[in-house]
Amino acid sequence: MHPLYDLAQLREIEQQHLAENLMEKAGLAAAGLASKLLQSHEYSVLVLAGPGNNGGDALVAARHLKAAWHPVTVVFTGQREALPPDAAAAYDAWLAAGGELCAEIPAHGHWQLVIDGLFGIGLSRPLGSRYRALIEQVNTLGLPVLALDIPSGLCMTTGRVLGAAIHASHTLSFIGLKPGLFTLDGPDHVGEVHLDALGLDIQHHDVAGVLIDQPPALPCPRRRNSHKGSHGSVGVIGGADYMVGAAILASRAALLLGAGRVYCGLLSPQPLALDTAQAELMLRDVASVPALSSVLVIGPGLGNSSAALAMLHEVLPQAKPMVLDADALNLLADHPELQTKLRQRAPGSTVLTPHPGEAATLLACSNAEVQADRIATALKLAHSYQAIIVLKGCGSIIALPDGRWFINQSGNPGMASAGMGDTLCGIIAALLAQAMPMEQAVLLGVYLHGAAADALLGRGIGPIGLTASEVAMSARALLNAWVYGRE
Numbered sequence: 001m002h003p004l005y006d007l008a009q010l011r012e013i014e015q016q017h018l019a020e021n022l023m024e025k026a027g028l029a030a031a032g033l034a035s036k037l038l039q040s041h042e043y044s045v046l047v048l049a050g051p052g053n054n055g056g057d058a059l060v061a062a063r064h065l066k067a068a069w070h071p072v073t074v075v076f077t078g079q080r081e082a083l084p085p086d087a088a089a090a091y092d093a094w095l096a097a098g099g100e101l102c103a104e105i106p107a108h109g110h111w112q113l114v115i116d117g118l119f120g121i122g123l124s125r126p127l128g129s130r131y132r133a134l135i136e137q138v139n140t141l142g143l144p145v146l147a148l149d150i151p152s153g154l155c156m157t158t159g160r161v162l163g164a165a166i167h168a169s170h171t172l173s174f175i176g177l178k179p180g181l182f183t184l185d186g187p188d189h190v191g192e193v194h195l196d197a198l199g200l201d202i203q204h205h206d207v208a209g210v211l212i213d214q215p216p217a218l219p220c221p222r223r224r225n226s227h228k229g230s231h232g233s234v235g236v237i238g239g240a241d242y243m244v245g246a247a248i249l250a251s252r253a254a255l256l257l258g259a260g261r262v263y264c265g266l267l268s269p270q271p272l273a274l275d276t277a278q279a280e281l282m283l284r285d286v287a288s289v290p291a292l293s294s295v296l297v298i299g300p301g302l303g304n305s306s307a308a309l310a311m312l313h314e315v316l317p318q319a320k321p322m323v324l325d326a327d328a329l330n331l332l333a334d335h336p337e338l339q340t341k342l343r344q345r346a347p348g349s350t351v352l353t354p355h356p357g358e359a360a361t362l363l364a365c366s367n368a369e370v371q372a373d374r375i376a377t378a379l380k381l382a383h384s385y386q387a388i389i390v391l392k393g394c395g396s397i398i399a400l401p402d403g404r405w406f407i408n409q410s411g412n413p414g415m416a417s418a419g420m421g422d423t424l425c426g427i428i429a430a431l432l433a434q435a436m437p438m439e440q441a442v443l444l445g446v447y448l449h450g451a452a453a454d455a456l457l458g459r460g461i462g463p464i465g466l467t468a469s470e471v472a473m474s475a476r477a478l479l480n481a482w483v484y485g486r487e
């Protein structure tokens with residue numbers, strides 16, 4: 001788990017350490033990583049230095065690489081007189097070391113590495129045509145790129161591409177990690193992320209959010225003297241006509257992740273009597289499921305019929321942990337009375353797992369508005385509904401009503417296939433049924449879901465054609481490995 005900082009916090013930390021020549025440290029760290037990547041000092045480097053302190057970092061790195069005998073070409077896009085003081089000093093030191101500056105990337109140059117120091121956390125608006133063209137030129141060079149602090153063009157807060165953004169193979173982030181590296185378009189641009197704290201001890205400083213990059217709190221190993229009643233019972237309500245699979249997938253995932261019993265209530269007028277592939281599932285009349293279950297999932301394939309609406313009305317006032325997904329969220333958006341019932345639920349007893357489309361419906365805004373600031377959106381929903389929110393997608397955001405938030409780093413584009421969200425619901429419900437507190441179950445469930453897909457990828461399964469059923473099986477193996485310390 002790594003802390004994530006917002007812009008105001010990073011600016012405050014910079015101010016507190018103004019006298020410590022952080023740019024020299026940043027440039028030296030960058031040159032060190034670049035040397036490692038280059039391996040031989042005969043290899044040459046193209047350094048892009050922009051108009052602010054990110055450009056200053058790049059100029060310091062250029063100076064150190066030149067001193068280590070690397071041929072270095074510097075493209076400088078700013079103006080000496082407009083540079084902030086530290087960057088101006090770095091500019092002067094580069095020239096004093098015999099370095100030269102180009103205004104554009106030389107046409108026939110050959111380099112083994114690019115260092116991107118065009119923009120860091122100071123990028124404040126979409127890039128104009130000149131910078132867009134420069135960035136596109138770098139991206140077509142086909143070279144490894146080391147981005148300083150953040151790939152230029154990426155918004156550090158939201159992970160949005162502001163016009164164009166560098167596709168880095170490595171990103172060396174300074175002081176602390178930024179949320180934009182890990183959600184939306186960030187993961188497609190950052191490559192391998194490194195952190196250099198520049199020698200600062202900022203542990204006492206407030207953090208904005210937390211990156212989940214390893215298994216959070218795990219359940220305890222099972223007592224030998226346990227029985228099915230010790231591990232809770234999950235009830236899944238959904239599966240209207242043509243959408244039976246969604247509820248079955250959620251139910252199977254709950255079973256595979258350790259719920260003692262799983263009851264599945266299908267709204268379809270021709271409900272299955274048996275899941276032949278998973279005969280352990282108890283398919284019951286939907287009306288009987290809530291009373292049988294210690295934890296409820298409602299929504300996968302629920303539809304928007306009057307029966308679906310009635311079920312939601314019936315279960316929301318029940319004081320058991322609940323996962324709301326898919327059509328339950330759409331019904332919620334359409335029916336203010338349901339929203340009132342949701343807000344009346346006990347604190348910490350509900351999780352909503354919208355994908356961006358469902359989040360947009362809940363907030364009556366567009367998908368683009370949701371994605372423009374995923375963290376803000378998730379926090380808004382958490383506050384408005386007084387529930388834990390999982391805003392799914394690349395870099396899922398978990399937001400709590402008290403204002404805390406997390407970004408999940410696990411997962412891959414193989415998960416962009418139908419049924420993955422149903423499996424996530426089942427996983428979270430199973431952890432809840434086994435008595436994990438809501439916050440821990442959600443954090444572990446989301447991380448485990450992505451890590452299970454990553455483990456499959458590591459075995460050559462996917463991303464193309466990865467299925468939600470495989471993810472559930474893989475999650476079972478992984479959870480057991482984590483809890484019982486197996487390889």
Ligand SMILES: NC(=O)C1=CN([C@@H]2O[C@H](COP(=O)(O)OP(=O)(O)OC[C@H]3O[C@@H](n4cnc5c(N)ncnc54)[C@H](O)[C@@H]3O)[C@@H](O)[C@H]2O)[C@@H](O)CC1
Pocket residue numbers: 014015018022023024026050051052053054055057084118119120121122123124125126127128131148149150174
């Ligand atoms: N200030 C400090 O104490 C430290 C800063 N560091 C580096 O400095 C970076 C931040 O430096 P700055 O605050 O100077 O910001 P940047 O260097 O990221 O960029 C700011 C400059 O870009 C211009 N700009 C912003 N958006 C633009 C756009 N769309 N088109 C054209 N120009 C645009 C601004 O007018 C300004 O000149 C960090 O990311 C990090 O790399 C590090 O050296 C560590 C210490």
Ligand SMILES: Nc1ncnc2c1ncn2[C@@H]1O[C@H](COP(=O)(O)OP(=O)(O)O)[C@@H](O)[C@H]1O
Pocket residue numbers: 355392393394395396410411412413414415416417418419420421422423424449450
């Ligand atoms: N590109 C991706 N990277 C990481 N996780 C992803 C990606 N695409 C999808 N996922 C994950 O897969 C799941 C998809 O859920 P959802 O869209 O609700 O699917 P469905 O509607 O089919 O159930 C979510 O947990 C989401 O975070």
Ligand SMILES: [K+]
Pocket residue numbers: 054116117118119120147148149150151152
């Ligand atoms: K940069």
